[in-house]
Amino acid sequence: MxxxxxxxxxxxxxxxxxxxxxxxxKRIFPPRDVCPAxxxxxxxxxxxxxxxxxxxYSTIHVPPEGFEKFAPYVVALVRLAEGPLVTAQLTDVDxxxxxxxxxxxxxxxxxxxxxxxxxxxxGYKFRPARPVRGDAPKSAAELARVPEPAVNxxxxxxxxxxxxxxx
Amino acid sequence: xxxxxxVGITGYGAYVPRYRLAGQAVSELWTDGNAQPPVREKAxxxxxxxxxxxSIEAARNAIARASYADPAFSPAxxxxxxxxxxxxxxxxxxxxxxxxxxIGATPYTQAADWQFxxxxxxxxxxxxxxxxxxxxxAYALAIGMDAAQGRPGDALEYTAGAGGAAFVIGPAERALVxxxxxVSYVTDTPDFxxxxxxxxxxxxxxxxxxxxxxxxxxxxxxxxxxxxxLSARDFAYAVFHQPNVKFPLKVGEELGFTRExxxxxxxxxxxxxxxxxxxxxxxxxxxxxAQPGDRILLASFGSGAGSDAFCLRVRKTVAAKDVWTxxxxxxxxxxxxxxxxxxxxxxxxxx
Amino acid sequence: xxDVSIIGIGQTPVGEHWDKSLRELGFQxxxxxxxxxxxxxxxxxxVGNMLSGELTGQEHLGALIADxxxxxxxxxxxxxxxxxxxxxxxxxxxxxxxxxxxDIVACIGVEKMTDQQSGTVTSALAAAADAEYEALQxxxxxxxxxxxxxxxxxxxxxxxxxxxxxxxxxxxxAVNNPYAMFRSPITRExxxxxxxxxxxxxxxxxxxxxxxxxxVILAPTAIAKEFTGKPVRxxxxxxxxxxxxxxxxxxxxxxxxxAISAQKAYAMANVGPSDIDLFEVHDAxxxxxxxxxxxxxxxxxxxxxRLAMEGExxxxxxxxxxxxxxxxxxxxxxxxxxxxxxxxxxxxxREEAGANQVKNARLGMAQNIGxxxxxxxxxxxxxx
Numbered sequence: 001m002x003x004x005x006x007x008x009x010x011x012x013x014x015x016x017x018x019x020x021x022x023x024x025x026k027r028i029f030p031p032r033d034v035c036p037a038x039x040x041x042x043x044x045x046x047x048x049x050x051x052x053x054x055x056x057y058s059t060i061h062v063p064p065e066g067f068e069k070f071a072p073y074v075v076a077l078v079r080l081a082e083g084p085l086v087t088a089q090l091t092d093v094d095x096x097x098x099x100x101x102x103x104x105x106x107x108x109x110x111x112x113x114x115x116x117x118x119x120x121x122x123g124y125k126f127r128p129a130r131p132v133r134g135d136a137p138k139s140a141a142e143l144a145r146v147p148e149p150a151v152n153x154x155x156x157x158x159x160x161x162x163x164x165x166x167x
Numbered sequence: 168x169x170x171x172x173x174v175g176i177t178g179y180g181a182y183v184p185r186y187r188l189a190g191q192a193v194s195e196l197w198t199d200g201n202a203q204p205p206v207r208e209k210a211x212x213x214x215x216x217x218x219x220x221x222s223i224e225a226a227r228n229a230i231a232r233a234s235y236a237d238p239a240f241s242p243a244x245x246x247x248x249x250x251x252x253x254x255x256x257x258x259x260x261x262x263x264x265x266x267x268x269x270i271g272a273t274p275y276t277q278a279a280d281w282q283f284x285x286x287x288x289x290x291x292x293x294x295x296x297x298x299x300x301x302x303x304x305a306y307a308l309a310i311g312m313d314a315a316q317g318r319p320g321d322a323l324e325y326t327a328g329a330g331g332a333a334f335v336i337g338p339a340e341r342a343l344v345x346x347x348x349x350v351s352y353v354t355d356t357p358d359f360x361x362x363x364x365x366x367x368x369x370x371x372x373x374x375x376x377x378x379x380x381x382x383x384x385x386x387x388x389x390x391x392x393x394x395x396x397l398s399a400r401d402f403a404y405a406v407f408h409q410p411n412v413k414f415p416l417k418v419g420e421e422l423g424f425t426r427e428x429x430x431x432x433x434x435x436x437x438x439x440x441x442x443x444x445x446x447x448x449x450x451x452x453x454x455x456x457a458q459p460g461d462r463i464l465l466a467s468f469g470s471g472a473g474s475d476a477f478c479l480r481v482r483k484t485v486a487a488k489d490v491w492t493x494x495x496x497x498x499x500x501x502x503x504x505x506x507x508x509x510x511x512x513x514x515x516x517x518x
Numbered sequence: 519x520x521d522v523s524i525i526g527i528g529q530t531p532v533g534e535h536w537d538k539s540l541r542e543l544g545f546q547x548x549x550x551x552x553x554x555x556x557x558x559x560x561x562x563x564x565v566g567n568m569l570s571g572e573l574t575g576q577e578h579l580g581a582l583i584a585d586x587x588x589x590x591x592x593x594x595x596x597x598x599x600x601x602x603x604x605x606x607x608x609x610x611x612x613x614x615x616x617x618x619x620x621d622i623v624a625c626i627g628v629e630k631m632t633d634q635q636s637g638t639v640t641s642a643l644a645a646a647a648d649a650e651y652e653a654l655q656x657x658x659x660x661x662x663x664x665x666x667x668x669x670x671x672x673x674x675x676x677x678x679x680x681x682x683x684x685x686x687x688x689x690x691x692a693v694n695n696p697y698a699m700f701r702s703p704i705t706r707e708x709x710x711x712x713x714x715x716x717x718x719x720x721x722x723x724x725x726x727x728x729x730x731x732x733x734v735i736l737a738p739t740a741i742a743k744e745f746t747g748k749p750v751r752x753x754x755x756x757x758x759x760x761x762x763x764x765x766x767x768x769x770x771x772x773x774x775x776x777a778i779s780a781q782k783a784y785a786m787a788n789v790g791p792s793d794i795d796l797f798e799v800h801d802a803x804x805x806x807x808x809x810x811x812x813x814x815x816x817x818x819x820x821x822x823x824r825l826a827m828e829g830e831x832x833x834x835x836x837x838x839x840x841x842x843x844x845x846x847x848x849x850x851x852x853x854x855x856x857x858x859x860x861x862x863x864x865x866x867x868r869e870e871a872g873a874n875q876v877k878n879a880r881l882g883m884a885q886n887i888g889x890x891x892x893x894x895x896x897x898x899x900x901x902x
Contacts, residue, residue, distance in 0.1 A: 009650065030651050058661045058718070059716065060656065064641040068517050087652050087764065088655050089656055094501075107223075109216060120257070123654070131495075
């Protein structure tokens with residue numbers, strides 16, 4: 001088990017907490033404490049928005065250990081809106097809809113589990129950005145798509161046995 | 168029940184995973200298509216989703232709306248992060264600390280997981296009303312979320328869905344919705360349960376209907392209407408726990424609510440029964456379209472059994488154009504077949 | 519600083535050595551090189567290796583191999599720089615001889631990969647990348663190269679088949695290399711139809727993992743002729759580094775470490791790209807060949823693939839590469855690969871490359887890349 005290893009990076013993995021260089025203003029992710037642009041110390045935390053776009057992507061068919069159950073899955077380099085590139089999986093996406101430049105947004109998901117009994121490791125992934133909303137929300141009537149409860153004489157008897165489904 | 172100072176919902180947010188399994192697929196596999204599915208389809212969480220990740224997303228949406236409604240608000244002001252669910256990822260270890268960390272509410276906050284079958288979410292809301300209403304906290308986050316389990320082939324498998332909602336509870340004067348009053352009604356009625364270490368819940372068949380679902384909701388709502396001196400006609404919308412399409416329509420009818428009042432909050436046909444998230448995600452769909460002045464009735468049901476009923480009144484609305492609406496989640500759907508569903512449920516052992 | 523030359527070379531065939539352990543592979547290559555140099559003692563041993571700990575549970579390779587070949591007591595250490603370990607070991611040996619600390623030094627690259635299943639090897643190789651920010655996100659080493667290849671194709675407008683000739687050329691050259699793993703030619707059609715591993719990288723873009731060991735013996739040039747009639751002078755050896763993670767690079771499509779390393783080597787040898795007669799590139803994936811050719815100054819940015827498309831990388835081309843099969847067809851026993859490249863350049867300069875002999879080869883270069891470019895070792899050798 002590698003609990004401490006994951007625990008100490010929770011801030012960056014759960015919510016993209018990086019750093020900003022107090023000297024030159026560069027936004028840094030993952031945090032590295034020394035600004036890669038001006039090489040000054042940079043420890044000021046900075047929360048990234050999670051918005052970005054796909055810089056490149058690939059689909060993994062031969063996964064490393066610990067990721068077998070997710071295969072095939074898509075990995076990407078994402079250019080964050082604030083500047084840095086980040087390596088992450090894409091999720092909730094079909095391979096054929098991905099393109100370089102596709103807008104994406106960060107979500108926190110299960111990265112892997114440390115075996116069946118070990119801890120769950122959560123972290124950032126990216127998914128297609130929410131489509132830009134169109135006009136005003138639909139009226140209540142338009143949203144109503146509730147069919148009448150089904151009446152099927154043949155199935156009625158069976159229904160009786162399985163009807164109550166709640167928690 | 169009323170707190171000593173008025174409280175309301177300052178932000179709300181929903182989440183529904185994108186995968187959908189048709190009820191017909193379950194029927195075909197286990198009954199040769201003879202059984203009539205109680206819902207058209209249900210939402211299924213992806214391989215990298217669980218109640219913690221879904222709660223995080225709903226919470227982020229709620230926080231985003233709360234920030235529009237109340238620019239002074241920040242997640243660090245949340246005095247509590249409470250997650251109600253019956254599918255917490257860990258048997259022991261809070262979901263709520265994961266959520267609190269992911270939204271930036273740590274470390275000076277209360278965090279706890281709630282459990283009361285399908286009313287764990289409204290239970291967290293009740294507690295948040297007390298916490299904020301007493302002045303112990305400025306804001307509290309209450310979440311109802313589930314990735315529900317149903318035994319393969321069981322009646323529950325048709326409907327056991329995934330999704331839920333999060334609410335920032337805060338002072339009424341800054342809220343989108345004022346919580347005017349509430350009633351909780353519980354008895355020891357074992358209509359549905361899951362024993363320790365069991366993977367799937369058991370249910371008492373038709374006993375879950377009249378003595379459980381209907382009795383408790385009717386009791387809580389009737390008491391609430393009496394307490395508030397209101398009748399069904401005073402509400403623009405009502406939302407009940409929705410284990411299937413039939414029950415909420417029927418209980419609404421018995422309480423004097425029309426189908427028009429129920430329809431915007433009735434999502435079960437599209438996303439299934441989201442258990443602790445079921446009634447509260449219906450509420451978010453209503454809040455997306457409600458107008459100032461509208462009264463909304465919310466009544467949950469949790470097996471075991473109890474019902475929390477709330478009388479809500481919309482104070483103002485926010486555009487929050489960059490936040491997912493509930494219907495956007497509902498309409499974002501990727502159909503899957505039973506084999507994919509089985510894989511997502513972890514039914515195939517890889518090692 | 520003393521001038522240094524290679525006085526002996528040795529290698530095992532690259533492949534699946536089911537019947538040989540790590541120490542036996544090292545033994546075989548070292549014995550062959552010592553025999554080639556006609557020596558029975560060495561002063562020190564530097565072992566380039568990446569994954570012995572991960573894949574065979576054995577670290578401490580310096581002492582292990584020194585003892586196993588009967589050289590107990592000598593100075594011996596392991597050198598690790600991911601897939602750049604082999605050439606890095608040569609540089610350590612070079613420093614020892616050039617600095618006057620030792621006269622006769624052996625540098626080995628050795629790797630034993632086939633004792634483990636592919637999932638374990640995939641995970642182990644990912645350790646060459648950034649474990650916290652690449653591997654933990656589920657990236658395999660192949661997929662990191664796939665990200666580079668996709669972006670390269672996008673930015674410079676190449677099609678997948680434009681990379682074919684890197685693989686075709688490597689396989690064609692491996693046919694005549696008795697030490698190579700895949701001694702069969704492939705066609706452009708086979709390349710186009712190969713099974714995807716991490717899109718756009720397919721099986722024939724990729725070098726195979728394998729077992730193998732290669733070795734060179736170094737001595738001061740002043741005494742080299744006492745051991746061999748064909749010493750090969752080490753004109754330059756240079757290491758440069760870059761970020762482990764691709765996302766941290768200033769420009770992911772520019773092998774900055776490769777460029778710095780090549781420039782340092784050119785400066786040390788006082789030569790330029792146009793003086794180089796052959797170039798063993800680190801073609802772990804076809805995209806790496808393109809990036810390495812560009813970094814080393816054989817093509818402008820975005821034009822490395824053109825050298826392959828226009829046939830300039832063949833034995834008679836402008837800059838012959840992978841002349842004995844490269845990583846693609848000779849095989850890629852990761853920590854040993856850099857030493858194989860050096861042995862092969864030496865073979866060319868000693869005119870022992872048989873049918874693959876590059877005519878009048880005087881200066882040969884090898885670029886050995888660790889990770890996706892975080893360590894790059896450039897070596898320039900000269901026929902004396």
